[in-house]
Amino acid sequence: MNPTTPTSATPGAAVATGDGTLDSPSLNRHFECDDVDSHAQSMDGWSLHLDQLSPGPFRGEIHEIRVDGVQLVRERVNRALLKRGEVRERATSFSIPLEVEGAGYCGGAQLRDRVTLVSNSRSQPELRTPEQHDVAILTVPGDKLASFASPDGREDARATYLVTLGGAHYEALKAFLLASFEAADASTAAFAYPHARKALHDTLLLELAHIADPEKAPIRLDETARRRVVDRVRELVTSKPDVPFTVLDVCQAVGTSRRKLQYCFEEILGTHPAYYLRVLRLNAVRRELRRHSEGTATVSDLAFSWGFWHLSRFATHYRQLFGELPSQTLKRPPR
Known part of the structure; x- marks a missing residue:
């Protein structure tokens, strides 16, 4: 297809x-x-x-x-x-x-x-x-x-x-x-x-x-304290889409502890904040790869720019999420 x-x-x-x-x-x-x-x-x-x-x-x-x-x-x-x-x-x-x-x-x-x-x-x-x-x-x-x-x-x-x-x-x-x-x-x-x-x-x-x-x-769907925390994280991430936030960044920005942040995400979205942030970054890299070709970008440059410093682990996470290696995505015709 x-x-x-x-x-x-x-x-x-x-x-x-x-x-x-x-x-x-x-x-x-x-x-x-x-x-x-x-x-x-x-x-x-x-x-x-x-x-x-x-x-x-x-x-x-x-x-x-x-x-x-x-x-x-x-x-x-x-x-x-x-x-x-x-x-x-x-x-x-x-x-x-x-x-x-x-x-x-x-x-x-x-x-x-x-x-x-x-x-x-x-x-x-x-x-x-x-x-x-x-x-x-x-x-x-x-x-x-x-x-x-x-x-x-x-x-x-x-x-x-x-x-x-x-x-x-x-x-x-x-x-x-x-x-x-x-x-x-x-x-x-x-x-x-x-x-x-x-x-x-x-x-x-x-x-x-x-x-x-x-x-x-x-x-x-009334607002609760935990929903407000998740909303603030989403607003932070979406307002700066080119910034690869970590869990530590988010805790400091919204003024909450790591444990409370985890409880909020489990209740509101059924996932963990670390996975949420990683998924957003992986999706962002995929969008960049789809915009480029092998002649205009490299996988490593795009991965580094989104905060992935361990390339083999990045490639593993990318393949687990999308079913293909980042190099395969880059070989597709640019969008």
Whole structure:
């Protein structure tokens, strides 16, 4: 498989409405790749930054359906990722697990089967995805959902929260979503018909309204002292992406002990701070290697610049995480 493979794209034509305006075009497309940055860029309407967290060659697949302002994405990845970023302005997103292996983490809460992540915030909390996951992400403009959902003031309009669906509701929703993806490929001509698009559009909105107005109280992802520590570390690292921070640097910068820092990361992201920092640096080296060729950079120069002074150990860690040696990455065509 090539690093970036748009396997298919079936756009629908804009359709005239009764008042002479045009509906937004529909879309049914597939995309697959073996690179986390390409995967992030394929998420239309999002500005994402992904770092690979669990070891092994990465593979990501996207199936996107867009119909009259509502976006439905099926995302399948085979490795745990650290994910942060933003969704388009004035939109609400719903992340519904279809099949996951292991637990994900968001704001200190575990993401497991039947737990839907809902965000009305443009900026998303840092998320650690499960080891492998198959998830449906529905994104809808806030004004489209407002007339259907009635949260009775229970949720801040800017909040990110979790909704645990009942077993029967979850299984019905999962079956509907999987059937929608299958039907989109089996009947691509349907996107050209306004009534067919409207049927899918309205059914999606009603399902989302049910999630946005749950019977049980949602789980708010309120800030805790430990979450604030992890947030400060992330802000430190992301504000200076070219600085290879060590655990000692981080402890001094955020004013905490090594032991407390470890407790914070275990609770919020399910990992250790030393591994977190090393993974970020390894991902950064990989991005540099992908930008260069053998004639413009060397593995040792890039490794040293990101704080890896023991080259054989660096190569071992790199291969464990990405499934190939850094020299093999450098031989790829530059991006």
